[in-house]
Amino acid sequence: MLEDLFSATVLIGILASGIRLATPYLYASIGETLGQRSGVLNLGVEGIMLMGAFSGFYAVFRTGNVWLGLLSAIIVGGLMGLATAFINVTLQAEQGISGIGIFLFGLGMSDLLFQKLISNVATVSGFPAVPIPVLSDIPVIGEIFFDHNILVYGAYLLALVAWFILNKTTLGLSIQAVGENPEAADTLGVSITVVRYFTVTLGGVLSGIAGASLSIALLNVFQQNLTNGIGFIAVALVYFGGWRPLWVLAGSLLFSMINSLQIWVQVIGIPIPSDIAVMLPYILTIVVLVLSAGRVRAPSALTKPYERAG
Amino acid sequence: MRKLLVLLSVLLVAIVLSACGGGGAGGGTQEGPFKVAVVMPSAINDLAFSQSMYDALIKIQNEMGKENFEIAYSDNLFVVDDAASAIRDYASQGFDLIIAHGSQYGASLQGIAPDFPETSFAWGTAGDTMGLPNVFAYEAYSQEGGYVNGVMAAALSESNVLGVVGPVEVGDAKLYVDGFIAGAKATKPDIQVNVNYIGSFSDVALASEAAQTHAEAGADSLTGTAQMVVGAIGVAQERGIPWFGTQANQTSLAPTVVVACQVYDWTVLLDQMIELIKDGTYGGQAYVVTLENEGLLIEFNDAYDLPAEVKTLGEQAIQGIKDGSIKVDVAQ
Numbered sequence: 143m144l145e146d147l148f149s150a151t152v153l154i155g156i157l158a159s160g161i162r163l164a165t166p167y168l169y170a171s172i173g174e175t176l177g178q179r180s181g182v183l184n185l186g187v188e189g190i191m192l193m194g195a196f197s198g199f200y201a202v203f204r205t206g207n208v209w210l211g212l213l214s215a216i217i218v219g220g221l222m223g224l225a226t227a228f229i230n231v232t233l234q235a236e237q238g239i240s241g242i243g244i245f246l247f248g249l250g251m252s253d254l255l256f257q258k259l260i261s262n263v264a265t266v267s268g269f270p271a272v273p274i275p276v277l278s279d280i281p282v283i284g285e286i287f288f289d290h291n292i293l294v295y296g297a298y299l300l301a302l303v304a305w306f307i308l309n310k311t312t313l314g315l316s317i318q319a320v321g322e323n324p325e326a327a328d329t330l331g332v333s334i335t336v337v338r339y340f341t342v343t344l345g346g347v348l349s350g351i352a353g354a355s356l357s358i359a360l361l362n363v364f365q366q367n368l369t370n371g372i373g374f375i376a377v378a379l380v381y382f383g384g385w386r387p388l389w390v391l392a393g394s395l396l397f398s399m400i401n402s403l404q405i406w407v408q409v410i411g412i413p414i415p416s417d418i419a420v421m422l423p424y425i426l427t428i429v430v431l432v433l434s435a436g437r438v439r440a441p442s443a444l445t446k447p448y449e450r451a452g
Numbered sequence: 453m454r455k456l457l458v459l460l461s462v463l464l465v466a467i468v469l470s471a472c473g474g475g476g477a478g479g480g481t482q483e484g485p486f487k488v489a490v491v492m493p494s495a496i497n498d499l500a501f502s503q504s505m506y507d508a509l510i511k512i513q514n515e516m517g518k519e520n521f522e523i524a525y526s527d528n529l530f531v532v533d534d535a536a537s538a539i540r541d542y543a544s545q546g547f548d549l550i551i552a553h554g555s556q557y558g559a560s561l562q563g564i565a566p567d568f569p570e571t572s573f574a575w576g577t578a579g580d581t582m583g584l585p586n587v588f589a590y591e592a593y594s595q596e597g598g599y600v601n602g603v604m605a606a607a608l609s610e611s612n613v614l615g616v617v618g619p620v621e622v623g624d625a626k627l628y629v630d631g632f633i634a635g636a637k638a639t640k641p642d643i644q645v646n647v648n649y650i651g652s653f654s655d656v657a658l659a660s661e662a663a664q665t666h667a668e669a670g671a672d673s674l675t676g677t678a679q680m681v682v683g684a685i686g687v688a689q690e691r692g693i694p695w696f697g698t699q700a701n702q703t704s705l706a707p708t709v710v711v712a713c714q715v716y717d718w719t720v721l722l723d724q725m726i727e728l729i730k731d732g733t734y735g736g737q738a739y740v741v742t743l744e745n746e747g748l749l750i751e752f753n754d755a756y757d758l759p760a761e762v763k764t765l766g767e768q769a770i771q772g773i774k775d776g777s778i779k780v781d782v783a784q
Contacts, residue, residue, distance in 0.1 A: 155668040159661050166657070253495075253528070263499045263682050265689065265705050361660050362690075363682045363705075366495045366528060370655045401658070405665045408648045409615070416621055420651030 146410045150282070156406055157286045160399035161294065162360065166191070166352040166369070167394040168297035170376035171383070172304045173348030175390050178380055179308065180341040181321040181443035182230050185241025187349045188373025189248020190222040194350030195357035196252040199364040200259060202266045208358055211268075212293075215354035216347050222248065223346015227339045234447035245373070253366045263365055268358035269293055293355040300348070301391040308387060317341055321441035324448040334448045349373065375427075382431055384438030393430075400426050486516070486726060489524040489542035490551040491535050494653070496527045498679035500699040501624070505553045507700070508718035512726075530654075536560035543568040548729055550574070555623055561587065565735075572734040574725060577624050579738060586734035588725050590718070592741045594624050594677075594698060595631025596773050597714025597748050599780045601696035602635025604711065604766040605673040606643050608694060608759075615666025617659050617676030617684045618649045625649075628677045628698050628714075630782035635769065646671060656683035663687035673711075685710075694756070703753045710753045712766065720747035744774045 146152060170187050177184050198215035202208055226244055229235045269291040278288040308314040319327035320337045328334055352372070357364050379397065383390030400423040408419050488509060492502040506525065513521045524542065529535035535557050542550045543564060551574045552561050558575055565573050565584050575581075576590035605614050614636055618629050633645045646669055648662045660683030663674055667687065675696040676684045682705060688695040689706035697703075697713035721739035728737070741747025750770055752758065772778030 151668065155665060159664055159668075162664075163657070163661055257495075257497070262497045263705065265682075265686055356657055361656055361683050362686050363656065365498070365654075365656055365679070365682055367654055368656055370652065370657070372657070402661060402665070405648060405650075405658070405662050406669075409646045409662075409665050409669050411646065416649035416651060420649070 147406070147412065152406055152410065154282060154285055156399065156402045158289075159402040159405070160395065161286065162290060163398035163401055164394045165294045165297045165355045165360065166372050167376050167379060167398065168301060168391065169348045169352035169355060170373055171379040171390050171394055172297075172300050172387055173345035173352070174377055174380045175383070175385055175387055176304060176308070176317065176341045176348075177338075177345040178444055179321045179385055179441055180317045180338050181324065181441055181446060181448070182227070182338050182342050183237040183241065183377075183445045184223075184226050184230070184244070184342060184345055185238060185374075185377060186222070186226055186244025186248065187241075187345075187352075187376055188369055188371065189245035189252075190219055190226075190346050190349035191353035191356075191369045191373045192248045192252040192367070193222055193353065194219040195353030195368050196255055196364055197350075198354030199266060199357035200255070202268065202358050203260065203264065206266075208267075208269050211266075211358045212351070212354055215350040215358075217350075219350015219353070220343055220347045222350070223343040224339070226346060227342035230342065231335055231338045231447070234449070237445045249367060256364060256366060260364070263363065265363050266358060268360075268362040291359045293351070293359040296351075297355070298391070301387050304387040318441075320448075321443050324443050324446075325451070328448070328450060338448075352376070378427065378431070381440075382427065382434070384434070385441060386438070393427075396430070397423050397427055485520050485522045486549075486730070487522045487524070487547045488549045488551065489545075489547045490526075490553055491529055491538045491542070491557065492525065492527045493530045493535070493554045493556070494528060494679045496525060498700075499682060499702050499705065500677075500679040502527055502553065502679070503700050504716040505551065505718055508716075508722055511717075511719050512722060532556050532560060536564065539573075540564050540567075543571050543573075546571075548572060549725065551576075558582065570734070572725070572729045574722075574735075581736055581738055585736050588735045589738040590721050590740070591738075592624060592627075592716050592748060593743075593780075594628040594714065594716075594748070595634070595780045595782045596743045597698055597750055598628040598631025598675075599635035599638075599773065599778070600743075600750055600766050600769045601675055601698070601712060601714060602632040602637075602645075603639045603769045604758075604762050605632070605675065605694070605696055606636040606639035607762045607765050608711070609640070609643065609672050611670045611672045612640065612643050613670040613672065614643065614645045615663065615669070615671030615674045616645060616647045617662045617666070617674070617681055618647060619653045619678035619680060620651060621649045625677045627782055631780050632675055632696075634780055634782060639765070650680070652680060653678045654680050656680050659683035660687050667691050667693060701751050703751075703755075707753070707755055709756065711756050711758055712750050712752045715749045715751050716741060717747050717749055720745055742773075743770055 194215040197218040198211040201214040202211035229240050274288040278284040316332045379393045382393040404419040404422045494502045496506040509523050526538040549572045574588040578589040581587045581589045650658045659680040663684035673694045685705045694711045701713045703710045
């Protein structure tokens with residue numbers, strides 16, 4: 143049994159499926175990273191994902207056009223992000239609580255719309271797999287990395303772009319300044335409000351895409367509460383990755399790889415109780431989180447609304 | 453203060469919206485139409501457990517007429533506490549029969565039913581009425597259809613590997629899966645049935661990934677049970693792998709690969725309950741749907757080109773279970 147785990151089929155399977163599984167986590171957690179680096183905690187990611195998943199699915203269901211689906215997920219996600227920014231930045235709500243409100247709103251609203259507009263579980267044809275020429279022909283590597291749909295590639299590219307923006311551009315420095323020391327940033331003429339609106343809205347857009355990556359690329363189906371907690375895990379992954387995009391990427395991958403490992407462990411019949419197997423990814427996340435605690439400091443102004451003194 | 457108000461209003465809107473999912477009728481007396489309320493853990497359109505009950509009620513309503521048979525439902529009550537309040541609310545509104553459609557609602561019902569001795573409750577899937585005179589119990593021998601599906605899946609298989617996606621290793625799901633394995637092994641003793649319990653009734657993404665994994669491990673027929681299998685059916689459709697369904701007819705999700713589905717038709721036992729209630733008996737009986745009493749049906753997908761000899765094997769298995777020559781032995 144155990145030696146089956148180390149066969150080529152199984153190892154390739156674990157890696158390829160881990161790469162795929164990480165996609166929604168990546169979009170959501172990278173978006174959340176940008177928001178938190180500017181000082182705004184958005185716990186409503188899950189709700190925004192659900193709205194993105196539904197609107198993307200609905201557009202494809204009606205028109206058959208996957209790009210329209212992606213666009214509508216982006217727009218709806220962006221609007222939800224904008225609303226989140228309004229509540230947290232302008233109205234200065236308690237961020238830990240307002241996010242739960244956003245989540246419940248998205249959960250209820252996406253289900254209501256689903257019941258009223260579609261009413262039955264249905265499937266669509268979503269983004270097809272796009273093997274990358276030449277690269278996908280490389281044995282083993284090609285199958286693992288270069289035979290996915292376009293949203294999967296996009297997720298990994300996004301992590302790199304986010305790293306670049308945060309560390310190598312003026313915009314990134316402004317985001318960091320606003321999250322670390324808003325008073326100083328304000329004195330230097332950086333608008334706290336504009337930066338935070340920007341990051342939180344962008345986070346909404348990315349959460350919308352995260353939802354769509356499920357409903358119109360990986361699963362091609364919508365169901366009530368489709369995301370099933372992915373948005374909350376994504377928030378945890380931001381802490382896990384110490385607010386650094388590449389570490390968040392690593393965390394998402396690790397979590398997903400363990401998840402695909404546990405699926406394989408059951409499929410090839412290694413006698414571990416299924417209840418234990420499904421707990422593995424979560425146990426591991428907690429362990430790593432505990433071990434890494436205190437290693438990196440959170441942005442100083444995280445969850446603190448900014449009010450100009452005087 | 454302003455912050456608090458904003459917060460409260462956001463929460464309020466959210467709660468109102470999340471409560472809008474269900475529908476319902478209310479109020480009334482013993483006179484007039486027969487009134488049924490049902491409380492379910494997932495959505496009425498889940499193409500699985502909850503939908504099977506909703507469809508049965510709609511079927512009865514179509515037979516009896518809307519004016520004689522009223523239905524109210526609350527779906528998506530996965531949280532047992534919420535379901536318990538809904539059950540109590542319906543009871544106090546004078547419904548004739550309140551169906552607690554989920555094994556997990558049993559303990560709550562035990563507390564509620566004695567408070568409403570003139571109201572009838574039905575609880576399933578469950579094997580006994582907890583000794584309460586106004587509770588009916590109902591369950592499905594889903595292992596029977598599992599067996600039939602297993603027989604056909606094994607007969608179809610060339611790779612000698614089958615894949616199963618289950619939720620949690622208990623109850624109805626376990627019965628179906630064990631029945632499927634028994635049927636497959638009875639047909640081809642050396643066949644390998646890979647089983648994956650994903651630990652959730654709602655994680656569509658994980659169900660999908662489990663199906664992908666089965667396919668990569670060589671499975672050339674797939675099955676699964678509970679509402680999250682829509683993810684797995686999507687994979688079957690995409691990769692062109694035959695799918696065997698249960699709980700509801702899932703053909704609409706994957707018209708080209710669904711071979712056959714075990715469908716629960718609860719009307720068989722609901723009809724009997726309704727008759728008893730009208731005569732003044734409010735409970736005390738346990739019912740089972742089986743292939744034999746046609747509360748379980750195997751519905752074939754005509755669009756799937758199933759070899760005649762495989763279909764014959766399936767039909768023989770159905771017949772064998774009905775007349776008792778085949779015993780589906782699974783640990784209850």
